[in-house]
Amino acid sequence: MRNDIEEVLISEEEIQQKILELGAKLSDDYKGRNPLVICVLKGAFVFMADLVKRIDVPLEIDFMAVSSYGASTKSSGVVKIIKDLDVSVEGRDVLIVEDIIDSGLTLSYLMEVLRGRSASSVRVVTLFDKPAGRTVDLEADYTGFVIPDAFIVGYGLDYAEKYRNLPYIGILKPAIYSN
Numbered sequence: 131m132r133n134d135i136e137e138v139l140i141s142e143e144e145i146q147q148k149i150l151e152l153g154a155k156l157s158d159d160y161k162g163r164n165p166l167v168i169c170v171l172k173g174a175f176v177f178m179a180d181l182v183k184r185i186d187v188p189l190e191i192d193f194m195a196v197s198s199y200g201a202s203t204k205s206s207g208v209v210k211i212i213k214d215l216d217v218s219v220e221g222r223d224v225l226i227v228e229d230i231i232d233s234g235l236t237l238s239y240l241m242e243v244l245r246g247r248s249a250s251s252v253r254v255v256t257l258f259d260k261p262a263g264r265t266v267d268l269e270a271d272y273t274g275f276v277i278p279d280a281f282i283v284g285y286g287l288d289y290a291e292k293y294r295n296l297p298y299i300g301i302l303k304p305a306i307y308s309n
């Protein structure tokens with residue numbers, strides 16, 4: 131797999147250090163509360179697993195799956211719930227865990243849905259942010275890395291369902307897309 135990577139953009143060590151910092155901040159901000167931490171599948175699953183280990187408050191977790199780009203690298207603009215939550219968010223402090231915010235379409239849709247279900251608060255933590263891709267006005271409450279407008283893979287993020295198991299963030303060689 132390393133052969134398919136043109137450049138390692140963010141190393142495993144840098145990611146883990148950032149997650150320590152995010153975890154410390156979230157532990158402070160959610161002190162005395164019992165947040166429901168929601169992983170947006172599939173991309174956020176690796177980040178979710180590492181992040182919750184660094185949040186030192188009692189919390190619960192749940193998972194939601196929404197439609198993604200498929201094998202393409204650009205957003206279709208169509209967001210659909212493929213797997214819904216198992217528990218109610220009513221009256222809960224919800225923390226959405228995202229892998230990356232690009233256009234912002236996925237997240238704005240999710241926030242609308244969760245607020246409509248009467249969560250008492252909805253915040254977002256994203257590991258990566260690509261502000262250049264934004265088509266809706268939306269910011270995460272907590273952001274790991276702001277990155278340039280390139281398509282990244284690894285650490286949960288895929289290209290055509292591959293590369294999610296890379297422990298770092300890389301940029302693919304152009305030849306991979308034309309296969």
Ligand code: 5GP
Nearest residue numbers: 173205231232233234235236281282287288
């Ligand atoms: P948005 O709706 O903000 O445009 O995109 C959100 C989703 O698109 C992310 O959760 C992720 O699944 C996918 N995505 C956006 N940018 C990238 C990228 O650079 N690499 C990968 N692998 N997926 C991306």
Ligand code: MG
Nearest residue numbers: 170173229230
């Ligand atoms: Mg995502």
Ligand code: MG
Nearest residue numbers: 198199200288
């Ligand atoms: Mg994807």
